[in-house]
Amino acid sequence: MLDIKLIRQNPDYVKERLATRDKAYSIMIDELLAVDNERRNIISEVEKLKSEKNKLSKEIGKLFKEGKREEAEKYKEEVNIKNKKIEKLEKELKEVEARFKDILLRIPNIPHPSVPIGEDENDNVEIRKWGEPRKFDFEPLPHWEIGEKLGILDFERGAKLSGSRFTVMFREAARLERALINFMLDIHTKENGYTEVWTPVLVKPEILMGTGQLPKFEEDLYKVCEEDLYLIPTAEVSLTNLHAGEILKEEELPKYYTAYTPCFRREAGSHGKDVRGILRQHQFDKVELVKIVKPENSYEELEKLVRDAEKILQLLELPYRVVELCTGDLGFSASKTYDIEVWIPSQNRYREISSCSNTEDFQARRAKIRYKDKQTGKNILVHTLNGSGLAVGRTLLAIMENYQRKDGGFDIPKVLEKYM
RNA sequence: GGAGAGGUGGCCGAGCGGUCGAAGGCGGCUCCCUGCUAAGGAGUUGAGCGGUUUACCCCGCUCCGAGGGUUCGAAUCCCUCCCUCUCCGCCA
Structure with a gap:
């Protein structure tokens, strides 16, 4: 498996090197980068929601200790709404992640610079x-x-x-x-x-x-x-x-x-x-x-x-x-x-x-x-x-x-x- | 295959549903002490991902066998599976 960071930072280099094996890999790299982008967007969104949720949950714990029941109930509602959003996004993420992995796992290694270029x-x-x-x-x-x-x-x-x-x-x-x-x-x-x-x-x-x-x-x-x-x-x-x-x-x-x-x-x-x-x-x-x-x-x-x-x-x-x-x-x-x-x-x-x-x-x-x-x-x-x-x-x-x-x-x- | 016990960080091992990424010990690293070694003292020490960054730092998310579930919140409760150990059975 190649380093996704390398592919992200230097897609042209990776494509060029993989083309010495087979030209078709260039398309895979483009696909991969598109999916990677999608993936990271969802991750940011989910993580933001989770962060907010975690804060609220802690707050609820505190309120319970202080005996402020009603206030805690209000927060619960809020967390439930966030949970629904998170659930939906995580479903999407799971699917995107699977596509991402599937492509990445099918991309071959980069040939060492000393390897002679050739077809067969x-x-x-x-x-x-x-x-x-x-x-x-x-x-x-x-x-x-x-x-x-x-x-x-x-x-x-x-x-x-x-x-x-x-x-x-x-x-x-x-x-x-x-x-x-x-x-x-x-x-x-x-x-x-x-x-x-x-x-x-x-x-x-x-x-x-x-x-x-x-x-x-x-x-x-x-x-x-x-x-x-x-x-x-x-x-x-x-x-x-x-x-x-x-x-x-x-x-x-x-x-x-x-x-x-x-x-x-x-x-x-x-x-x-x-x-x-x-x-x-x-x-x-x-x-x-x-x-x-x-x-x-x-x-x-x-x-x-x-x-x-x-x-x-x-x-x-x-x-x-x-x-x-x-x-x-x-x-x-x-x-x-x-x-x-x-x-x-x-x-x-x-x-x-x-x-x-x-x-x-x-x-x-x-x-x-x-x-x-x-x-x-x-x-x-x-x-x-x-x-x-x-x-x-x-x-x-x-x-x-x-x-x-x-x-x-x-x-x-x-x-x-x-x-x- | 049957009965029971258990799976927690590099290793050992503790852990009331919130203050636990997780006590304590070992190991590792840094410093102190010491003529050297040994011993001793202080501190530090998990991984992955995302954001940011030249990099460091920092922030966030996830991870306590795996996958589901309950809950505002799970290492802790419930279910399924896998694995390990002990006993029994079977067997190269």
């Missing part, structure tokens, strides 16, 4: 590459063929149990999945300084509001209707919201969290994309990294976060590249995002395996995560960052493809041997 993923900028894609002396197979031949990836039974985009894994695949989770968590906790966390994967709507998935992206989420809970699409949701509504002590920052969780995404609107294999599933495992930091060093923290995620690929010896997303490809809550893309031999290209973002105070404002500044005593919104470290299913698929052998099998990266 074609305008993303490659930052660096690591590793050399392997030269095969045979035609590399896609992971689903390798997996099916070995009988360790079972798409038919996945579909039988749950429908399309669900997979069953047997033996080595299942064990590799588990090994990767442990490996990633070990690196992040023992070498990168993150605190391991285990969280619920069913969360309340207001939690998803906090990180920005709701209200705009409801169709991407699985909902448990009976309980008004949602399955998380990423552990970013549960980790970031750990401190929702809290005022942290300055010395508590920064906080580094990592968690393994399954993630659930309906993938609405991606019909026909990546239908084969396990690249795009409704349920997948991910080890997530979340940082809660002070505003002044959040961009340094972002660089470090990306390196922490990259380290996993380096240890697994999987070639990858890092790209900086352009304004048009940025996610809703992000101010700046680096994607890490792993080399996929069967597609002869890099595919996303991690997305690392600084949301600045966008999520913090929604989730009300602040810290008390020691010097000034002021409560300041923190900056929140998140990144995959990494998507486990995609890592598994990358290993199967990059480490495949001519005989149809595949090797296990050295660092994973002790985990298998």
Whole structure:
């Protein structure tokens, strides 16, 4: 959520910056400002009436003590009239406030000035590459063929149990999945300084509001209707919201969290994309990294976060590249995002395996995560960052493809041997 | 699921329907005392919104789990819901 004060004071700046994502936001800003104006007018009026009412009520109390009954009765009449006016205005206010919030909650974050301007993923900028894609002396197979031949990836039974985009894994695949989770968590906790966390994967709507998935992206989420809970699409949701509504002590920052969780995404609107294999599933495992930091060093923290995620690929010896997303490809809550893309031999290209973002105070404002500044005593919104470290299913698929052998099998990266 | 108890500020905890944004304690901050540390003394210390302002200050409104209701007036009374704790039942 953007700061309404910023929008009020500098609407043109906000419009200009948001236009780098999509021109349509300019209209939303105008709408928002109109509603905000209306809202503030009503608030002033209501508050004036309430102030008068409070004064009269106190007066009545005093008169009762003094035994001046009749006089008090006269005042009561007056307050009743005010109450009727207040009631009417508050009804209006409630409606206007709802409209106000609805618009504000659907406006995305402002891209950081360093983010390249562009329309879509074609305008993303490659930052660096690591590793050399392997030269095969045979035609590399896609992971689903390798997996099916070995009988360790079972798409038919996945579909039988749950429908399309669900997979069953047997033996080595299942064990590799588990090994990767442990490996990633070990690196992040023992070498990168993150605190391991285990969280619920069913969360309340207001939690998803906090990180920005709701209200705009409801169709991407699985909902448990009976309980008004949602399955998380990423552990970013549960980790970031750990401190929702809290005022942290300055010395508590920064906080580094990592968690393994399954993630659930309906993938609405991606019909026909990546239908084969396990690249795009409704349920997948991910080890997530979340940082809660002070505003002044959040961009340094972002660089470090990306390196922490990259380290996993380096240890697994999987070639990858890092790209900086352009304004048009940025996610809703992000101010700046680096994607890490792993080399996929069967597609002869890099595919996303991690997305690392600084949301600045966008999520913090929604989730009300602040810290008390020691010097000034002021409560300041923190900056929140998140990144995959990494998507486990995609890592598994990358290993199967990059480490495949001519005989149809595949090797296990050295660092994973002790985990298998 | 059943029975009971309870949800108050960063934390603990008190609170007759008006004088309560809320006693007291802890913690935090400032100052004093002290060779240093420890201890002690004094003061100060909630959040959000709106107005005003460069900012500070100031003024107003709201907030005592959530939402309704009674009342001129609710932390205090009534209703509904949520959560926590204790006991019982069930269960991975």
